Amino acid sequence: MPSEESESKYRRIEDLPSVGPSTADKLRELGFHTVESLAMATIRELVQAGIGEKRAFEIINAARASSSLSFIRADELIAKRQNILKLTTGSKKLDMLLGGGIETQAITEFYGEYGSGKSQIAHQLCVNVQLPLERGGLDGGALYIDTENTFRIERISQMAEHVGLDPQEAFKRIILAEAYTSDHQIFLLENADRIIKENNIKLIIIDSLTAHFRSEYIGRENLAERQQRLNQHMHKLIRLARAFNAVALVTNQVMSSPDVFFGESVRPIGGHIVAHTSHTRIYLRKAGRGPVRIARLVSSPYLPEGECVFRITENGIEDVEEDERR
Numbered sequence: 001m002p003s004e005e006s007e008s009k010y011r012r013i014e015d016l017p018s019v020g021p022s023t024a025d026k027l028r029e030l031g032f033h034t035v036e037s038l039a040m041a042t043i044r045e046l047v048q049a050g051i052g053e054k055r056a057f058e059i060i061n062a063a064r065a066s067s068s069l070s071f072i073r074a075d076e077l078i079a080k081r082q083n084i085l086k087l088t089t090g091s092k093k094l095d096m097l098l099g100g101g102i103e104t105q106a107i108t109e110f111y112g113e114y115g116s117g118k119s120q121i122a123h124q125l126c127v128n129v130q131l132p133l134e135r136g137g138l139d140g141g142a143l144y145i146d147t148e149n150t151f152r153i154e155r156i157s158q159m160a161e162h163v164g165l166d167p168q169e170a171f172k173r174i175i176l177a178e179a180y181t182s183d184h185q186i187f188l189l190e191n192a193d194r195i196i197k198e199n200n201i202k203l204i205i206i207d208s209l210t211a212h213f214r215s216e217y218i219g220r221e222n223l224a225e226r227q228q229r230l231n232q233h234m235h236k237l238i239r240l241a242r243a244f245n246a247v248a249l250v251t252n253q254v255m256s257s258p259d260v261f262f263g264e265s266v267r268p269i270g271g272h273i274v275a276h277t278s279h280t281r282i283y284l285r286k287a288g289r290g291p292v293r294i295a296r297l298v299s300s301p302y303l304p305e306g307e308c309v310f311r312i313t314e315n316g317i318e319d320v321e322e323d324e325r326r
């Protein structure tokens with residue numbers, strides 16, 4: 001089955017009717033480098049570039065017609081659903097909890113305290129995404145937007161070797177982007193579409209989604225603006241994941257929640273916006289002092305809540321041997 005990208009009638013944004021060279025430059029400045037991203041754009045976004053409303057409408061429609069992303073018959077929807085791929089985490093139990101792995105075309109959020117294993121999972125997925133489909137990979141590359149200077153190449157090397165990949169080759173399929181502020185983080189994602197296309201990126205990671213937002217927008221009076229920016233950012237992410245049939249993975253910190261007396265005493269940052277935009281949410285916590293972690297599926301579009309354990313070792317994310325649980 002041909003992919004969406006190869007079905008496109010127009011290959012470059014200049015090829016679209018009513019996009020001349022200067023409009024193309026304006027669009028690129030706004031972060032629209034591909035026909036796919038224009039198909040997902042809103043008129044308002046293009047008007048910001050000084051493009052008239054009528055033309056913005058034409059451009060978006062032409063891009064949509066070209067990449068067949070707008071109207072869809074129910075039987076085609078099934079075909080699109082069938083295009084959804086699943087990426088293995090490295091742990092069979094965790095994959096099972098997630099219904100077979102982490103889905104493309106959706107946002108999956110791992111949240112938990114410092115050291116709970118969020119970034120370790122992100123690293124593992126950067127390696128696993130490179131594996132062929134029959135091994136649970138997506139035969140693609142990873143884009144890692146790192147906001148906390150967390151990415152460690154040595155860790156990739158260990159994990160790659162363990163699954164039988166040449167570390168030097170594995171490094172070449174991971175694109176790193178360090179985000180210094182929340183604005184910079186937004187800018188990087190806004191401009192990611194070309195990199196995603198050119199590098200066959202099948203995994204987009206934002207680690208951490210919320211850290212910059214949390215430290216920059218302090219005080220009640222800034223909360224509304226923070227939430228609006230976060231909302232836009234996550235919608236950009238979901239549009240990219242859909243356009244390129246990629247996994248979108250975000251990590252999130254937790255804060256203690258004094259109003260909860262029973263059950264979990266922590267909750268993820270970002271409130272309703274992050275909660276409603278993440279399709280699948282997993283809460284990670286330590287099980288004692290060792291390498292074992294507990295993953296709880298907190299919300300999913302169609303899977304029941306549940307828990308499993310896995311462990312983090314030198315080799316990466318693995319299943320726990322039965323006698324090692326505590």
Ligand code: ADP
Nearest residue numbers: 112113114115116117118119120121312313314
């Ligand atoms: P966070 O949730 O804050 O992102 P991390 O994913 O960075 O947490 O997890 C850090 C933990 O992962 C460490 O505390 C350690 O338990 C484990 N870890 C990291 N590297 C290794 C390694 N090379 N071998 C074994 N465990 C490791």
Ligand code: MG
Nearest residue numbers: 118119150207
């Ligand atoms: Mg981390």
